[in-house]
Amino acid sequence: MAGTPLTWNGTDAQGQPLRWNTPGLVWGGFLPQPNKKMPKLKVSLAFAKASDHGLEERAQAVSSNLYGVAAFADPPVTKVALDAGLAAFSLAIAAAEQGGPADRADKNNKRVALIDLLYLLADHVQDLHENDLALLLSSGFEAASTNRAQSPLPKPVITGVKPGNSTVMVLSVGRIVNAVAYEPQYALIGADGVAGAWVDGDASTKSRSIVVTGLVPGRSYQFRVRAVGGSTRFSDWSDVVIKMAV
Numbered sequence: 001m002a003g004t005p006l007t008w009n010g011t012d013a014q015g016q017p018l019r020w021n022t023p024g025l026v027w028g029g030f031l032p033q034p035n036k037k038m039p040k041l042k043v044s045l046a047f048a049k050a051s052d053h054g055l056e057e058r059a060q061a062v063s064s065n066l067y068g069v070a071a072f073a074d075p076p077v078t079k080v081a082l083d084a085g086l087a088a089f090s091l092a093i094a095a096a097e098q099g100g101p102a103d104r105a106d107k108n109n110k111r112v113a114l115i116d117l118l119y120l121l122a123d124h125v126q127d128l129h130e131n132d133l134a135l136l137l138s139s140g141f142e143a144a145s146t147n148r149a150q151s152p153l154p155k156p157v158i159t160g161v162k163p164g165n166s167t168v169m170v171l172s173v174g175r176i177v178n179a180v181a182y183e184p185q186y187a188l189i190g191a192d193g194v195a196g197a198w199v200d201g202d203a204s205t206k207s208r209s210i211v212v213t214g215l216v217p218g219r220s221y222q223f224r225v226r227a228v229g230g231s232t233r234f235s236d237w238s239d240v241v242i243k244m245a246v
Contacts, residue, residue, distance in 0.1 A: 065140035
């Protein structure tokens with residue numbers, strides 16, 4: 001981009017008079033151009049809020065890609081350790097879907113352990129990607145959005161609640177622009193028709209596949225969802241939908 005020629009009695013970018021001793025000024029040259037910095041790319045940490053299967057997918061992508069990139073040599077977590085954490089988590093998911101509270105607690109512990117491994121690797125990639133989007137993505141991680149023009153997210157609308165495997169229901173909501181995840185809650189409806197306390201489900205990055213587990217077949221539940229992101233971090237909760245688990 002061509003600079004702005006300097007003239008006598010000229011003004012700077014803020015409209016102030018130019019003086020002979022104005023810093024950075026060379027008479028007969030051009031007006032110094034503002035230093036426009038490119039936004040710093042950041043590794044997305046949305047995997048920590050993803051559904052169990054979404055977390056599996058991200059860990060697998062990192063395992064398959066990161067260790068073959070020379071720029072990310074000597075990562076703080078070996079491929080063997082990451083694959084072991086992923087395998088343990090996958091087995092725990094399967095056990096939790098068929099088991100009881102102890103199995104679900106074990107699955108949650110394995111989830112936290114895998115997220116901790118990915119946090120270490122994400123920090124490694126953040127330090128070395130050199131603000132190169134292609135290089136960052138080659139690691140298997142995603143880039144966080146650099147869009148700072150955020151606004152509050154609208155309230156989600158539940159478009160479907162369908163049965164998955166036994167004890168599982170799958171919620172769908174309309175996709176919301178700039179949402180990074182969707183968080184479900186559910187509450188058991190008692191024999192008297194009164195709903196119990198809300199229980200948090202696993203967050204999902206997929207608006208049409210929000211999985212709620214640990215339900216009792218034949219019992220009715222009320223469900224609601226909120227979006228994560230935007231200027232207020234969370235949207236309002238959706239309207240409640242009531243369905244029977246199968």
